[in-house]
Amino acid sequence: MKRVISGRKPFRGYQMRYSQYFLPTLKETPGDAEVISHQLMARAGMIRKVAAGIYDYLPLGLRVIRKVENIIREEMNRAGAIEILMPAVSPADLWQQSGRWQEYGKELLRLKDRKDTEFCIGPTHEEVVTEIVRGTVNSYRQLPLNLYQIQTKFRDEIRPRFGLMRGREFIMKDAYSFDIDDAAADISYDRMYQAYRRIFKRCGLDFRAVEADSGAIGGSFSHEFMVLAETGEDAIVSCDTCEYAANVEKAELRAPAGSAPAPSQPLAKVETPNLKSIEDVSAFLKEAPGKMIKTLVLQADNDEVVAVLLRGDRTLNEIKLCNFLGCNHLQLADEAVVQKVTGAPSGFSGPIGLTCRVLADQEVATMSDFGLGANEANYHLTGANYGRDFQVEAFVDLRQATAGDSCPRCDGKLEAWRGIEVGHVFKLGTKYSDSMHAVVLDDQGKERPLVMGCYGIGVGRAAAASIEQNHDENGIVWPMPLAPFQVIVTMLNPNDEAVFAAGENLYQELLEKGIEVLLDDRDERPGSKFKDADLLGIPLRVNVGARGLKEQSFELQERRSGERIMLPIEGAGAKIVAQVRAALDAG
RNA sequence: CGGGGAGUGGCGCAGCCUGGUAGCGCGCCAGUUUUGGGAACUGGAUGUCGCAGGUUCGAAUCCUGUCUCCCCGACCA
Numbered sequence: 001m002k003r004v005i006s007g008r009k010p011f012r013g014y015q016m017r018y019s020q021y022f023l024p025t026l027k028e029t030p031g032d033a034e035v036i037s038h039q040l041m042a043r044a045g046m047i048r049k050v051a052a053g054i055y056d057y058l059p060l061g062l063r064v065i066r067k068v069e070n071i072i073r074e075e076m077n078r079a080g081a082i083e084i085l086m087p088a089v090s091p092a093d094l095w096q097q098s099g100r101w102q103e104y105g106k107e108l109l110r111l112k113d114r115k116d117t118e119f120c121i122g123p124t125h126e127e128v129v130t131e132i133v134r135g136t137v138n139s140y141r142q143l144p145l146n147l148y149q150i151q152t153k154f155r156d157e158i159r160p161r162f163g164l165m166r167g168r169e170f171i172m173k174d175a176y177s178f179d180i181d182d183a184a185a186d187i188s189y190d191r192m193y194q195a196y197r198r199i200f201k202r203c204g205l206d207f208r209a210v211e212a213d214s215g216a217i218g219g220s221f222s223h224e225f226m227v228l229a230e231t232g233e234d235a236i237v238s239c240d241t242c243e244y245a246a247n248v249e250k251a252e253l254r255a256p257a258g259s260a261p262a263p264s265q266p267l268a269k270v271e272t273p274n275l276k277s278i279e280d281v282s283a284f285l286k287e288a289p290g291k292m293i294k295t296l297v298l299q300a301d302n303d304e305v306v307a308v309l310l311r312g313d314r315t316l317n318e319i320k321l322c323n324f325l326g327c328n329h330l331q332l333a334d335e336a337v338v339q340k341v342t343g344a345p346s347g348f349s350g351p352i353g354l355t356c357r358v359l360a361d362q363e364v365a366t367m368s369d370f371g372l373g374a375n376e377a378n379y380h381l382t383g384a385n386y387g388r389d390f391q392v393e394a395f396v397d398l399r400q401a402t403a404g405d406s407c408p409r410c411d412g413k414l415e416a417w418r419g420i421e422v423g424h425v426f427k428l429g430t431k432y433s434d435s436m437h438a439v440v441l442d443d444q445g446k447e448r449p450l451v452m453g454c455y456g457i458g459v460g461r462a463a464a465a466s467i468e469q470n471h472d473e474n475g476i477v478w479p480m481p482l483a484p485f486q487v488i489v490t491m492l493n494p495n496d497e498a499v500f501a502a503g504e505n506l507y508q509e510l511l512e513k514g515i516e517v518l519l520d521d522r523d524e525r526p527g528s529k530f531k532d533a534d535l536l537g538i539p540l541r542v543n544v545g546a547r548g549l550k551e552q553s554f555e556l557q558e559r560r561s562g563e564r565i566m567l568p569i570e571g572a573g574a575k576i577v578a579q580v581r582a583a584l585d586a587g
Numbered sequence: 588c589g590g591g592g593a594g595u596g597g598c599g600c601a602g603c604c605u606g607g608u609a610g611c612g613c614g615c616c617a618g619u620u621u622u623g624g625g626a627a628c629u630g631g632a633u634g635u636c637g638c639a640g641g642u643u644c645g646a647a648u649c650c651u652g653u654c655u656c657c658c659c660g661a662c663c664a
Contacts, residue, residue: 026598026599026613026614027598027625028613029598029599030598031599031657049656105662107662107663123663155663158661159659159660159661161657161658172664173664174664225664329661420664421663424663459664460664493622493623524625525623525624525625526622526623526624528624528625529623529624530623530624530625543623545622546622546623548623555623
């Protein structure tokens, strides 16, 4: 029966036999895959690239996506959210009402229908959901309401990369809450926050919920859910003693205690030929970068020019500066502007004699006798002191937090991590309900704008993040809750009748017991099958071979530990089921 | 969008400088021998060399244009 009859194999029911499944694995890593999750997803036959940032989900990939979706769905439902499905394409008209047709820029993929009416492919659905609610909810009695969907989004990213981690087309769960007032909205927000914690915990992810910058949208609050991984694109800090955690974009820093020691050195000019960076200058002066001040000249989007003083070894947090200045974007000033403001080429800027606003990071107030640029080509100054030698407009928290800084909430120290943003909860306020006139009557019969929140999870990104955290040199190591299959039954030699029969029996038994099992019935050498099984990352593998059968046993191998035990055929099914259940409950 | 690189069989690449038969490894198909960590041998199939134009007796190779993809910087789930 293993023979092919007229080019077609006999149909055998369930398509979970490897020989008949669609699972194209790759021995070699595709050249365009940078990060490990992308490489392994491609090699394991989970995804295939169709265009930049656009992927096919092959069966194995889809199974993982569905696992993530179902966990999300269960927890959203449990938290009282209600699933809907909005269209992928939405009319320009709605986006014009909110003002985002203009604001969104090139990331919004716009298109026209045959009548030349403008549409976009939804990158997010605040407008559409607000339109639903404003047309159907008129009374505070219908609140609170939380609607969510799991749907394909499109954002025409400038630079898609890292496979599913940052695609242009991607699957996202987005939820939107509607409440009568701020206090009620806070409750909705907190409910989502808790649901998110459960979701990522159940996915087996090591994550941190961090405070995030709420951006230009409004003064409300926001948390990001960050999966800890070296390859993460975000930098976050968390306190080693309290619960505080934040994106470095957001992380506040307390003003350091103490004031600057009294000046002890005179201001002196030193020739620093062609030395422009803090590194070069401090090496030349034999002075630590932390004893220097760097002066950054920046240009805001309103063309205002401002100079910022930072300790030499610190990094400017542009978002803090933007928030202080009330602008949206900043960039380093170009050479002409630097020349005009400082009277010298860039690389020699200092605060003395500047013709623009000068701000300083609060830390600068505790420093004395430092080095800085002389505003003259090829010269720096040493022994500079605030007050005596120059003034600034204000001391502000402007630098980026880093490992070792003091926690802004307690006496602990901050630790630094890299994170992958897999979820974001956001209190929106009334931005959309105001602009789109989504109102209800309160118990006084008075019209009130709905207070909204929005809550996103990147489904594919969560799957990719899981691989970033769970892999070894042989491939993926799925946590049980996300595994595309829970068990793989490997027939070492399917041409051996006893092996085939025993494998087949176990496969059927596990299927009947509700286990997601893949039967590797391919006529391949054992080595290839082991390599594939490791690559796919299926948590439990049962080796069915002649050697074991002699002892009336299978061999059970755990993917993560590699540990192998002999499993008597009698009762093997039940033992495997128990192990799968235990692993699911643990997550 | 700025800067850098690349498009040659399903995948990974060589060939290009110096124009003349399109090649290697993996994979695929057939057969034989194999069968507990990516088997060996034999035989076979598969390419508009990204696309368009130009130079030339002749272009994967030289020239022009164009598209796509990748990497480094500003956005986000």
